[in-house]
Amino acid sequence: MANSQRTGESPLYLSDEQLRQGIEAMFFAYRGFTSDPDRILATMAYGRAHHRAIHFIARSPGTTVNNLLNILGVTKQSLNRVLRTLIQDGLVESRQGSVDRRERRLTLTEEGHALEQQLSNAQRARMRTAYEAVGPESVAGFRRVLEAMMDPEMRHKYHAIKESE
Amino acid sequence: MANSQRTGESPLYLSDEQLRQGIEAMFFAYRGFTSDPDRILATMAYGRAHHRAIHFIARSPGTTVNNLLNILGVTKQSLNRVLRTLIQDGLVESRQGSVDRRERRLTLTEEGHALEQQLSNAQRARMRTAYEAVGPESVAGFRRVLEAMMDPEMRHKYHAIKESE
DNA sequence: TTGGAATGTCAACAAGACTGACATATTATT
DNA sequence: AATAATATGTCAGTCTTGTTGACATTCCAA
Helix, strand or coil, X not given: CCHHHHCCCCCHHHCHHHHHHHHHHHHHHHHHHHXXXXXXXXXXXXXXXXXXXXXXXXXXCCEEHHHHHXXXXXXXXXXXXXXXXXXXXXXXXXXXXXXCCCCEEEEECHHHHHXXXXXXXXXXXXXXXXXXXXXXXXXXXXXXXXXXXXXXXXXXXXXXXXXXX | CCHHHHCCCCCHHHCHHHHHHHHXXXXXXXXXXXXXHHHHHHHCCCCHHHHHHHHHHHHCCCEXXXXXXXXXXXXXXXXXXXXXXXXXXXXXXXXXXXXXXXXXXEEECHHHHHHHHHXXXXXXXXXXXXXXXXXXXXXXXXXXXXXXXXXXHHHHHHHHHHHHC
């Protein structure tokens, strides 16, 4: 069962040790990935959950609560708490849908956009530095592996967001 | 400042849109990355924090609490709560250090190893499937980008663990 | 012997996830 | 027109995992 017992049959890059290193790289890299926005958010009363909501509202202006729930994969109670504070603080605007008036269409206010820019600038800066350091071929590989790691439903959502832009 | 305003100067793969897609890919992929262990852990009274502790104890048997604190980047109180339950449940053994008896040397018990295997098998299976789907060149690029994304201290720890194996 | 380091523990707290129950509009179906 | 389903919001309670701050113990080293 364990790959290390049949190294003759499968290539080195699929060995348990290589996979384990990939797992640890993912762990440490994700820490770096979130650290810059986290630092900014910590100075306000916000956390990672607020960042995620802001990001995807910025990405798909006019999105509904339900759509956001699907993308973020949390409960409506959890999301609602975050949205409530963002709306109260004037970062997010919630308008009744014109076609289906049960829906709430979410958009960022000017203030919300300002924070979104601040957060994504920080996150992109790290990403850009990493991309520049390794070059386009490595970046292409990076993107391919990440996509292959996603659950199929997540992959669909990922593509849907990409293509709607 | 925003890269989208000087697309003529910098390559496409460093555009804000490409960086944004990388950020979202990272977000969705990390969800997949943690989902299999999370599912297993949810059936017991454990969470991701327990998984992380178990992983790095398995990786560096006889490691100290302090070393684990450095790797995991949490407070000792937080780690201690997790370790306490793991020790009580007989998954982790804590022995007084022989050289410096203030230290606690942490190892997995047989039961601990069994759980670690279950968790890492699940996580490696996803990793292996992804790796197989994209091939060794993409994997190499993936690893390069992840490493470039880490904070320098994290990169050191990552290498230290790799090389001690 | 004294100071500092490593560890453990107690208490209190907060973010952010969860479940379950229930309310209110609105739309769709019968 | 009545009923069912959908979208959203809210209240209450729980859990995990993180945080601070305070304090005790043990042990090494100057």
